[in-house]
Amino acid sequence: MNRLITSWGAYDLTRFPEDPRDPLRAWSAADAYLLRHLAGEDGGPAGSEEAAKPVDLSGTVAVVGDRWGALTTALAEHGPTLITDSFLAREATRANVARAGFAPDAVRLSTTGDAPPSRIDVLLVRVPKSLALLEDQLHRLAPALHAGTVVVGTGMVTEIHTSTLDLFERIIGPTRTSLARQKARLIFSTPDPEREAGPSPWPRSYVLDDDSGAGAGLTAVNHAGVFCAERLDIGTRFLLQHLPTGRGAEGRGAHIVDLGCGNGVLGTAAAVADPEATVTFIDESYPAVASAEATFRANAAETTRARFIAGDALSAVPAGSVDLVLNNPPFHSHQATSGATAWRMFAGARAALRPGGELWVVGNRHLDYHVKLRKLFGNSQVVAGNPKFVVLRAVKRDR
Numbered sequence: 495m496n497r498l499i500t501s502w503g504a505y506d507l508t509r510f511p512e513d514p515r516d517p518l519r520a521w522s523a524a525d526a527y528l529l530r531h532l533a534g535e536d537g538g539p540a541g542s543e544e545a546a547k548p549v550d551l552s553g554t555v556a557v558v559g560d561r562w563g564a565l566t567t568a569l570a571e572h573g574p575t576l577i578t579d580s581f582l583a584r585e586a587t588r589a590n591v592a593r594a595g596f597a598p599d600a601v602r603l604s605t606t607g608d609a610p611p612s613r614i615d616v617l618l619v620r621v622p623k624s625l626a627l628l629e630d631q632l633h634r635l636a637p638a639l640h641a642g643t644v645v646v647g648t649g650m651v652t653e654i655h656t657s658t659l660d661l662f663e664r665i666i667g668p669t670r671t672s673l674a675r676q677k678a679r680l681i682f683s684t685p686d687p688e689r690e691a692g693p694s695p696w697p698r699s700y701v702l703d704d705d706s707g708a709g710a711g712l713t714a715v716n717h718a719g720v721f722c723a724e725r726l727d728i729g730t731r732f733l734l735q736h737l738p739t740g741r742g743a744e745g746r747g748a749h750i751v752d753l754g755c756g757n758g759v760l761g762t763a764a765a766v767a768d769p770e771a772t773v774t775f776i777d778e779s780y781p782a783v784a785s786a787e788a789t790f791r792a793n794a795a796e797t798t799r800a801r802f803i804a805g806d807a808l809s810a811v812p813a814g815s816v817d818l819v820l821n822n823p824p825f826h827s828h829q830a831t832s833g834a835t836a837w838r839m840f841a842g843a844r845a846a847l848r849p850g851g852e853l854w855v856v857g858n859r860h861l862d863y864h865v866k867l868r869k870l871f872g873n874s875q876v877v878a879g880n881p882k883f884v885v886l887r888a889v890k891r892d893r
């Protein structure tokens with residue numbers, strides 16, 4: 495737990511899932527800078543003579559990309575709409591808003607796939623790591639802005655590039671930045687109603703080449719911000735080249751989980767290889783789940799059953815119900831917590847598998863996933879390896 499202090503209140507904030515051992519804060523200097531700016535305490539455009547003054551928050555306030563809900567919680571009395579691509583961010587926001595004493599309906603929790611508010615008076619953008627996601631979001635939100643909409647972006651200096659500012663300039667209107675404070679910077683855009691930025695260029699598709707094993711020839715559909723939205727990941731390719739088939743218990747199709755599904759190529763390849771299977775696609779990213787569904791629909795037989803879940807690891811899957819889990823764990827996103835996420839995924843897989851069921855994992859050799867698998871499953875076998883990657887298999891031996 496850690497406390498964000500503003501001039502109007504203090505907020506105890508946590509990430510999701512809550513882990514008391516997690517040393518990482520649920521807010522950043524970028525969040526604090528934006529809140530000080532909204533209160534009129536700091537941060538006008540660099541070089542401008544304009545005195546800082548409080549921003550009028552009485553209209554419709556939309557907060558895009560709030561990482562763990564710090565902005566939404568601190569602004570909850572103004573009834574903001576959160577727009578997020580992340581299930582974990584949404585759940586963190588829900589918990590933080592409740593902890594701050596607000597009713598659940600004090601804020602609106604929406605996803606990047608939902609229709610945005612039709613008119614936005616204050617648009618606050620926590621700059622995402624993915625430029626594509628920012629591009630898509632600005633395109634989707636631009637029609638809701640008017641000449642008087644206050645648009646303020648925020649991010650750490652390392653997250654704001656010329657290409658970031660170009661997107662604001664091209665899609666919203668004239669754009670300036672603030673001075674840097676505690677390695678954070680603000681972005682100010684003035685909506686230009688004459689600007690015709692057109693529709694978002696997302697989603698985009700690509701076809702997997704002949705060297706993609708069980709995935710060869712599949713069309714991968716990618717919404718903005720999804721892992722490897724432009725081309726197949728080399729680890730995913732390696733797992734596709736060694737994809738297991740036919741894991742159902744006697745007399746029924748297998749229940750396969752594509753865990754951390756991204757654009758869903760692993761689960762879709764498994765579904766195409768075994769049309770009798772039921773495939774559950776899970777990701778904490780809403781655009782990933784939407785991509786997986788589109789990829790599945792573009793390639794799999796109409797009769798193959800599938801479910802699409804935005805959630806944390808396997809928490810939504812009944813224990814003992816799964817024959818095979820396919821997993822390429824996250825290693826870039828939320829970097830410091832990715833080891834913990836892999837552990838949660840493997841432990842969740844163990845609980846979700848039936849006895850005799852299998853978890854197949856692809857990972858960079860140096861990540862030593864076999865150590866975690868041995869601890870949890872008591873076994874781990876190398877199915878295939880090359881200088882960079884290993885495909886590992888762990889079998890659930892008992893209940």
Ligand SMILES: C[S@@+](CC[C@H](N)C(=O)[O-])C[C@H]1O[C@@H](n2cnc3c(N)ncnc32)[C@H](O)[C@@H]1O
Nearest residue numbers: 721730754755756777778779806807822823824
């Ligand atoms: C390395 S990517 C793999 C994507 C896809 N399976 C592939 O191979 O192209 C890892 C995926 O895990 C997802 N992820 C991260 N944390 C998660 C969590 N707690 N629960 C479910 N999915 C998560 C990420 O959004 C990302 O799509």
